[in-house]
Amino acid sequence: MPRVSTNVFVSRPAAEVFDFLADARNLALWSSGVAFVDSAAVPPGADAEYRYRYPGRHRPHRLVCADFEPCRRIVFRGERMWSPLGTQVPEYGFELAPHGDGTLVRLSVISSLRAGLLLFAPVVAMAWRRDLPVDATKFRDLLGAPQAPAVPAAPTAVPAAPSGPSAPSGPAVPAAPVIGPVAAPTSGFDYAH
Numbered sequence: 001m002p003r004v005s006t007n008v009f010v011s012r013p014a015a016e017v018f019d020f021l022a023d024a025r026n027l028a029l030w031s032s033g034v035a036f037v038d039s040a041a042v043p044p045g046a047d048a049e050y051r052y053r054y055p056g057r058h059r060p061h062r063l064v065c066a067d068f069e070p071c072r073r074i075v076f077r078g079e080r081m082w083s084p085l086g087t088q089v090p091e092y093g094f095e096l097a098p099h100g101d102g103t104l105v106r107l108s109v110i111s112s113l114r115a116g117l118l119l120f121a122p123v124v125a126m127a128w129r130r131d132l133p134v135d136a137t138k139f140r141d142l143l144g145a146p147q148a149p150a151v152p153a154a155p156t157a158v159p160a161a162p163s164g165p166s167a168p169s170g171p172a173v174p175a176a177p178v179i180g181p182v183a184a185p186t187s188g189f190d191y192a193h
Contacts, residue, residue, distance in 0.1 A: 002125035005093075005108035008136040010143050014071045014096045014103040020143060021074050021094050021105075024050045024063055030138040032131045033090055033109060037063070044068070054081060054090065072096055086115025107136050 010017050020026055022044035027034040038051035038060065048065040067075035078090040093108035109128050113121055 002111045002121050004125060004128035004132050005106055006132050006136050007104060007106050008140045009102055009104055010140050011102040012143055014098045017103045017105060018071045018096055024076055030142050031135050086117035088113055088117055107132060
């Protein structure tokens with residue numbers, strides 16, 4: 001039973017990252033183990049069920065949320081897939097831990113192989129060791145950093161106060177800083193739809 005995992009840091013709060021992962025439809029955007037997820041809206045949670053297609057398969061299979069701990073852990077387990085050599089059950093796990101100004105995410109894949117496919121366990125493990133770090137990078141890049149307001153420009157220079165009898169009395173008031181346009185905040189992660 002090949003098990004492969006990798007860690008990635010995402011510059012977003014754990015709640016946002018978890019919300020993105022909890023919607024299995026988003027897996028098709030970055031995971032090499034998911035070719036397609038049906039676009040039907042499914043409320044996230046334990047036992048949530050999706051229709052998905054594993055790469056190389058022509059018909060959809062079930063993908064079920066097998067573990068759901070908000071902001072901490074989520075696991076999706078695929079339906080057993082048959083081949084002439086045996087069966088395979090893929091499992092995609094995500095563990096989240098707040099870390100500094102973002103979230104550390106551990107991505108894991110477990111492939112439960114049976115019958116003749118057991119002979120291919122080293123090849124399956126090698127493929128996931130190659131693909132999972134690439135998937136983690138796509139995942140991190142897809143989420144990116146949260147939108148931050150534009151940084152204020154340097155304050156404008158205040159002209160020297162005139163001197164002489166017409167000069168106003170009192171301290172000089174500095175000009176307000178010039179602030180550029182503020183980017184619209186992004187919220188939610190319904191990237192797939």
